[in-house]
Structure formats: C-alpha cells, structure tokens
Amino acid sequence: YVRDVATGKLTLHTPVEADNPVTRSNDSRVHPCGALWMGTMGKGEEKGAGSIYWFFRGELRRLFSDITVSNSICFTEDGAIAYYTDTSTGLLMRVACDPATGLPAGEPKLFVDHRSAKGYIDGSVLDRDGILWNAVWGGSVIEAYGPDGKLVRTVAMPVTQPSCPAFVGAKADRLAVTSAWSGKDEKQRLLDLQGGMTFLLDIPVNGRFEPRVLIA
Numbered sequence: 001y002v003r004d005v006a007t008g009k010l011t012l013h014t015p016v017e018a019d020n021p022v023t024r025s026n027d028s029r030v031h032p033c034g035a036l037w038m039g040t041m042g043k044g045e046e047k048g049a050g051s052i053y054w055f056f057r058g059e060l061r062r063l064f065s066d067i068t069v070s071n072s073i074c075f076t077e078d079g080a081i082a083y084y085t086d087t088s089t090g091l092l093m094r095v096a097c098d099p100a101t102g103l104p105a106g107e108p109k110l111f112v113d114h115r116s117a118k119g120y121i122d123g124s125v126l127d128r129d130g131i132l133w134n135a136v137w138g139g140s141v142i143e144a145y146g147p148d149g150k151l152v153r154t155v156a157m158p159v160t161q162p163s164c165p166a167f168v169g170a171k172a173d174r175l176a177v178t179s180a181w182s183g184k185d186e187k188q189r190l191l192d193l194q195g196g197m198t199f200l201l202d203i204p205v206n207g208r209f210e211p212r213v214l215i216a
Contacts, residue, residue, distance in 0.1 A: 032079040034214030035102030039070020072124040090115035123164025128206045135162040167207025175201045
C-alpha cells in the first residue's frame with residue numbers, strides 16, 4: 001500500500017502473497033537505490049512459509065524462499081552489501097548487491113552465527129560506519145557488530161523482547177528501539193512491565209535516514 005501522509009489514506013499498489021492466507025509481511029528496509037526488500041512469514045510462524053522480496057519501480061521479485069521468520073534486513077551505505085536473517089536459524093547472512101538495483105549479486109554467506117548465544121536475531125539497522133545494530137529478541141540487549149562480523153558492543157535493555165532499532169533525531173545520531181510482550185502470560189508480563197514500550201538509548205550513533213522507495 002501507498003499511504004498519503006496528509007490524510008492517512010492507504011491505496012493498494014502491489015499485492016504480495018495476496019492468495020496465501022497463511023502469511024503476513026514482517027521485516028523490510030529500503031536499499032540506497034530506492035528498492036524495497038520486504039519479508040513475509042507465517043502468521044503462526046509456520047516453518048518455511050515466508051519469503052524475502054525485492055520491489056523496485058513497480059516490479060516485484062522473490063529473492064529468497066523457505067523463510068520462517070524474516071528479519072534483520074539492512075544495507076551498507078554504498079548499497080554493495082545486504083544483510084538478512086531467518087530468525088529461526090540463528091544465522092545472520094550477508095550477500096553482495098548491485099548498488100544500482102539492490103538485487104543480489106552473489107550467494108549469501110554467513111555473517112554472524114548466533115545459535116549459541118542467548119536470544120534471537122530480530123530487527124537491525126546499519127550505520128554510516130558499517131556497524132550493524134541488532135535487537136536481540138529474548139536476550140534483553142542490543143548487539144552491535146563490525147563489518148567483519150565481530151561483536152563490538154552490547155547495550156542492556158530493560159525488556160526481554162527488544163524488536164527493532166531505528167535511527168532518530170535531526171542528525172540520525174540517536175537510536176530508538178521498539179519492544180514487545182508477545183507470547184507472555186499475565187505473570188510473565190508482570191515481570192516485564194516495560195515490554196511493548198519504545199526506548200531512546202542514551203548512546204551516540206553515526207546513523208542515517210531511510211531513502212525513499214521508488215515505486216514507479
């Protein structure tokens with residue numbers, strides 16, 4: 001859908017898996033060229049039900065299939081590398097991209113193996129220094145990885161399910177993080193009272209704003 005910022009009106013632009021009642025959209029981000037990568041997943045996290053798509057100037061292509069929980073889509077500032085994960089695998093992947101189109105230009109390779117760590121790879125953003133900031137669902141932290149895939153910083157969160165970071169502020173130099181309380185019963189929610197809130201982290205970052213999607 002395209003949303004009119006002034007009125008909030010939504011207009012259908014391109015159906016995605018409209019004939020599949022099992023799935024919904026999940027994670028997405030805009031490549032520097034204006035292409036949109038977006039993921040789908042099963043509403044009940046059905047194994048392998050989702051995919052990751054590329055949309056650019058009215059054209060839609062499926063890039064990766066057999067995805068259970070699409071997440072962590074983000075790109076380097078020059079558009080040469082894309083990152084993504086299937087959260088269920090615990091593996092954060094990277095793939096070379098054509099900077100002019102945002103299409104993959106090679107086979108995905110492992111960037112971070114998170115399977116032995118606490119929590120799950122969720123949403124990510126990439127700053128101007130090539131640092132990938134990831135919200136660790138179930139891990140109560142934000143983790144920052146350098147371009148070589150090594151962990152360079154861990155920021156504690158007051159919630160168990162941080163879900164996605166975003167660069168905010170006039171210079172994109174602050175980091176906001178959403179969270180959730182999905183799947184928790186009443187007792188668990190009482191132990192995680194701030195779950196579902198959005199937080200502003202008190203750390204400086206060298207962030208950048210999302211480019212516009214080129215829809216035509």
